Amino acid sequence: MDVKKVFVIGAGFMGSGIVENVAAKGLEAVAYDISEQQRERSRKSIAKNLEKQVAKGRLKAEEKDAVLDRIEYVSEISACKDADVVIEAVAENKDIKVSIMKEIEKYAKEEAVIASNTSSISITSLGSVFQNPERFIGMHFFSPVPRIPLMEIVRGYQTGERAIKIASDLGEYMGKTCILAQDEPGFIVNRMLIPMLNEACFLVERKIGSIEEIDMGMKMGLNHPMGPLELMDMIGIDVELAVMEVLHEEIGDSKYRPAISLKRMVDSGFLGRKVGVGFYVYHEDGTKEPNPKLLEIR
Template structure:
């Protein structure tokens, strides 16, 4: 299956990063969002990242311009009719995603693969909103997308071998390392990462140690490049809570119960770096 044109839905941090690596790999990219201002911000992120590469001597100016020329923008979902592959990178909410995939199923050509960048939600359930469940797959990129090598590829119950092999080949063309996992809550990355973050929050909640102490112990003692509470702030505490709730609901096991302090911070609007305050305060 040939993939030439890729549509990325959502121009936020993840979506703009996915669009950037697709354009850098030579694909024609349509970057879509519901408002022009969101798209402008996304294009600005791509330009900023590429300018940094030029400054470091890793990219020439002409290469940067060629990459940017491969990205077109869209506020009309009907533009999915031009895509061979659609990668969705919208909010981590099942209702939002299923509604989107239902619409994409109408607009995208019959041969098009529909991929979700979900970090925890079941691909089989997302696929069930379409008339092409065999062509729906998970492509979970890591943040920041231009830097992180992993793409977690998640097969839904009906995903065909041909679709998996096509997405595996696309991931390699993006200079990523594709790793296959089956469709379980949180897949592998967040099934392991989020309970660790949640336990770190419990340690603070129970007064065992300060956030600074927890992070320092995990960095110096476990050789983690970033402490779990700093990482939680970077991911977004609302996202961490949503994933923990998905794990708790999906497995029905109280070991995945979200820490009350995490809920409290989210209700207070302390979502981490993006709001200026989480476990740490940001300028």
């Protein structure tokens, strides 16, 4: 595998997971985020995850230190100049992603492959920003990145074979099984998953079951490891809404209409685990309870 250095843009939930996974496999990882607070949060969350691995006996203390030493945090996107692969993982917003792509184009070396971890935005449209769109590809990871062994490789209409080869090699090196998806909204997994999660919001709105019963139904009845509401809290309610909006706008079918409650939750700041409140309220001691504000809705 030719990739030695991976530059990740956005050190949020996904960016941090990608950085941790890359460094754990012995590659150099650089994380850039505009927010200093996020960079600090990312650094702490990766250290905490690795400490848990040490406590469980899955990692030696000196290996943990070596992984952390391979991670660098930077405050300038221009630091991507010597990376072999640049992976964008900022908010699911096309305008923000396009402005990031323009910046990457300025600084990344010519032979670097540029990827987006977008959950739904067209890889062809993001790739059209580049003078050479053949270098651009979707590398769609799943959360939590270090633990979930799948990556979707998304081929835009202009993505070249070299980018597919390098992205697949890197994905496999990171321990992922790679599946190749065409550039349709939601690709393979989110085309099925995100509307199912949206449907769970309609069930909440109509009080067809309680928050806990809806989750219990899918866990006990279908053997899902997490209920749909727990899963949305982990993914981020804002991410769920943004992906539904792309599906609705691009495909146009009313079956992809985002639930009103999703919009109201985003407006209320109930964004899920990352802020401590979504469908559930998350306590410091690791326990959770249904969000009382949602129970008041009639």
